[in-house]
Amino acid sequence: MLHDRDVEFDAAVDILVIGAGGCGLCAALSAHSAAQGGDIAVLEKNDRLQGNTALSSGSIPAAGTRFQAQAGLADSAEAFVEDLQRIAGVHQMPGLTRRLAEVSAELVEWLVDVAGVNLTLVETYKHIGHRQYRLHSPPSRRGADLLDDLADAVARRNIPIVFGNGATDLVVDERGRVCGVQARTRDGACTTLAARAVILATNGFGNNRELLREFCPxxxxxxxxxxxxxxGEAVLWGRELGADLANMGAYQAHASLADPHGSLVTWTVVEKGGFIVDASGRRFGDESQGYSSFAALELERAGPFHVIADARIRDLTAQGQSEYAELVANKGVLEFDTIQALGDRCGIEPVQLARTLGHAVAAAAGEEADSWGRSQWGGGPLRPPYTAMRISAALFHTQGGLRVDPEGRVLRKDGSIIPGLYAGGGAAAGISGARGSQGYMSGNGLLSALGLGYLAGRCAAGQLSREACS
Ligand SMILES: Cc1cc2nc3c(=O)[nH]c(=O)nc-3n(C[C@H](O)[C@H](O)[C@H](O)COP(=O)(O)OP(=O)(O)OC[C@H]3O[C@@H](n4cnc5c(N)ncnc54)[C@H](O)[C@@H]3O)c2cc1C
Structure with missing residues (x-):
């Protein structure tokens, strides 16, 4: 942490956003909208847009949108809160859960109507935990398209994104107000920018092994x-400033990355009736608990793992999801007439695999109870030809971070606000439970990123205009 008396500022803006991901760009747009202009800039440490938002499927959950109404679907913020609480369990950010659920419909409609982002309601899958179709995503189901649309909106408003400039420290004044940022360019040059409000949109600490060892060992x-x-800069800077941290042990993992290519094998394959086995041909859990929660089961045992489905599921899934369709087109999903041939080729014990399939088919047909307690089998029993895809689990992002109030203002341990400092997305504490991967419901990452970006940008702009009037 630097003190303003010790630095000379090279430039000044009203609102400085750190990080050009979904949260940062949404915060910049929302601040611009609220202030009807204003002096806003975004600093980005990479040379281009390449944060987690770009890697995601761009699915933002929202309850009570006009898109749901047009599709004849009834939903409410109350139902969304209940779903989020049921999956997450008790955690430290219940107020934020409610705030994000309540603002979700307004957020999605604002993204479409004001920011010009192309979003459509996903009606082919709900993903685990959501009782209603509420994911709104680019038609391509790619987060990169969501981020490109946000970046276009930012460019249309002449808000600069300064690439290749990683913020390295926060600057505070004598009253403890955050009043600027120090940044370093790729060639090592240092700049110091004054700002009346700083919004941290730097995401979490998934790529910081030391912080992971401390909080998510x-x-x-x-x-x-x-x-x-x-x-993890937000956590490091916030801690130095006396900010409170919350839900630090929570994260999103994913059970289903193509092994070894690493591309995402959508969980829709499982939701439509697929199941997961180890090399012995046995299942080892209820897949319907979701991809984040199920990942913990893979991470604690030896692979390889395979997702077993059938050609019907493969083709239906590929129709709606281009990343998976690419895997299929590139022959990444293997097809077999018999389960024995599948086992032989994939190195899965074939006799046991045939037994596992038999039980899964009987459970999906309602003829026997599943020994793992699974009751949702999507499109019913698998039938030949069967498909197999080798998968492995990975950590995707952390869900703990700076404790913020429902407008994105960073809080100290005593609950007071650190003036001038806001946080959203992975930089802020999330709403996915307090520990582990079990509390993550599909869309929690982008809801926190875009939702808190929207709220923090608006709040920062409002605060500055109130200060200007007083
Ligand atoms: C493969 C994958 C799939 C996912 N799918 C989904 C999904 O479908 N739905 C969902 O809700 N969530 C999903 N998530 C999670 C979701 O992507 C994140 O929760 C969300 O994108 C976080 O947004 P953000 O703006 O906080 O972070 P990011 O999008 O990562 O943006 C942060 C930006 O800040 C920059 N930055 C970091 N530090 C600094 C610094 N010191 N100075 C300047 N810039 C800095 C980074 O370079 C980055 O560009 C997925 C994640 C992964 C990895």
């Missing part, structure tokens, strides 16, 4: 499938 050595920029 069970995944500190796990493969990491997120963006390299998530190095």
């Amino acid at each position: 069970e995944v500190a050595a796990a493969p990491y499938g997120g963006a390299t920029g998530s190095e």
Whole structure:
């Protein structure tokens, strides 16, 4: 932490956003909208847009949107809160859960109507935990398209994104107000920028093994499938400033990355009736608990693992999801007429695999209870030809961070606000429980990123205009 008396500022803006991901760009747009202009800039440590938002499927959950109404679907913020609480269990950010659920419909409609982001309601899958179709995503189901649309909106408003400039420290004044940022360019040059409000949108600490060892030790050595920029600066700076941290042990993992290519094998394959086995041909859990929670089961045992489905599920899934369709087109999903041939080719014990399939088919047909307690089998029993895809688990992003109030203002341990400092997305504490991967519901990452970006940008702009009037 630097003190303003010790630095000379090279430039000044009203609102400085750190990080050009979904949270940062949404915060910049929302601040611009609220202030009807204003002097806003975004600093980004990478040379281009390449945070987790770009890697995601771009799915933002929202309850009570006009898109749901147009599709004849009834939903409410109350139902969304209940779903989030049921999956997450007790944690330290219940107020934020409610705030994000309540603002979710307004957020998605604002993204479409004001920011010009192309979003459509996903009606082919709900993902685990959501009682209603509420994911809104680019038609391609790619986060990169969501981020490109946000970046276009930022460019149309002439808000500069300064690439290749990683913020290295915060600057505070004598009253403890955050009043600027120090940054370093790739060639090592240092600049110091004054700002009346700083919004931290730097994501979490998935790519910082030391912080993982401290807060999420069970995944500190796990493969990491997120963006390299998530190095945990918000936690390090916030801690130095006396900010409170919350839900630090929570994270999102994913059970289903193509092994070895690493691309995402959508969980829709499982939701439509697929199941997961180890090399012995046995299942080892209820897959319907979701990809994040199920990942813990893979991370604690030896692989390889395979997701077993059938050609019907493969083709239905590929119709709606281009990343998976690419895997299929590139022959990444193997097809077999018999389960024995599948076992032989994939190195899975074929006799046991045939037994596992028999039980899964009977459970999906309602003829016997599943020994793992699974009751949802999507499109019913698997039938030949069967498909197999080798998969492994990875950590995607952390869900703990700076404790913020429902407007994104960073809080100290005593609950007071650190003036001038806001946080959102992975930089802030999330709403996915207090520990581990079990509390993560699909969409929690982008809801926190775009939702808190929207709220923090608006709050920062409002605060500055109130200060200007007083
Ligand atoms: C493969 C994958 C799939 C996912 N799918 C989904 C999904 O479908 N739905 C969902 O809700 N969530 C999903 N998530 C999680 C979701 O992507 C994240 O929770 C969300 O994108 C976080 O947004 P953010 O803006 O906080 O971070 P990011 O999008 O990562 O943006 C942070 C930006 O800050 C920059 N930065 C970091 N430190 C600094 C610094 N010191 N100075 C300047 N810039 C800095 C980074 O380089 C980066 O560009 C997925 C994650 C992964 C990895």
